[in-house]
Amino acid sequence: MTEKPLNMLFAISGFYGLTRWNDRLQSSSGEWSGNVCDFYFKVYNKIIKDVKVPFKMSGGARIDDTPVHKALREALANCLIHADYHGLRGIVIRKEADKLILTNPGYIRTGKKQMRLGGESDPRNKALMKMFNLINIGERAGSGVPNIFNVWADEGWEEPIIEERFDLDRTVLTFSFVKKQAIKTSNKKQAIKTQEKYEAILNAMQPDIWHKASEFENVVGVKESQIKDLFKNMTEQGMIVSTGNIKGRCIRKLIQINI
Secondary structure, three states: OOOOOOEEEEEEOOOOOOOOOOEEEEHHHOOOOHHHHHHHHHHHHHOOOOOOOOOOOOOOOOOOOHHHHHHHHHHHHHHHOOOOOOOOOEEEEEEEEOOOEEEEEOOOOOOOHHHHOOOOOOOOHHHHHHHHHHHHOOOOOHHHHHHHHHHHHHOOOOOOOEEOOOOOOEEEEEOOOOEOOOOHHHHHHHHHHHHHHHHHHHOOOOOOOOOHHHHHHHHOOOOOOHHHHHHHHHHHHOOOOEEOOOOOOOEEEEOOOOO
């Protein structure tokens, strides 16, 4: 009895949340060989179309390969090498405007944590791994996934997400091409200034005396209303204790006792 081959699907979505595709490649369509090797190269050529290539020359020839290209080759090869080809559902690779999602049947044999750390490799399909290694695709020592994370970090993109779904034993890797939200320099400076105000208030306080906001206007150099806001934050952070309502609030410095 011949086993039913695992279905492999690649699709580029045209609209979020709608089942409409700008491009679609399915192994069972009958329009091409449907084998794993062909699937790899057809899909790889589609997912790198939007990858920017900086102008770089070597020996008089332009270099069109980048760390992102290598990372995408690694991710795609891993998806095929670690797939459970006896699983109920096939490999699904979906490309959206700002992300790439690779889903393959089968749980992570080394565990998600070890997969992220690298150093151990337990391929589900050793023959496929050897095939890809012969054409210089894939890492033998289990360092492929950490390398992918490093490339994404170097690009400033959001960290890839590894998911395990155990209802049908599936592994999902999501690669975002969105830049991480950087902390603005102005926000950092504001945080430093606020901390300095906290310290100035604490240094001016006596541990056994209740104080009012108006006492610190000259110490901090801000209005009484702003000092009350500082009091609120300091109370929430456990720096001081307060009593009374907002209008007549008094505060006292906490005394730390080391035993």
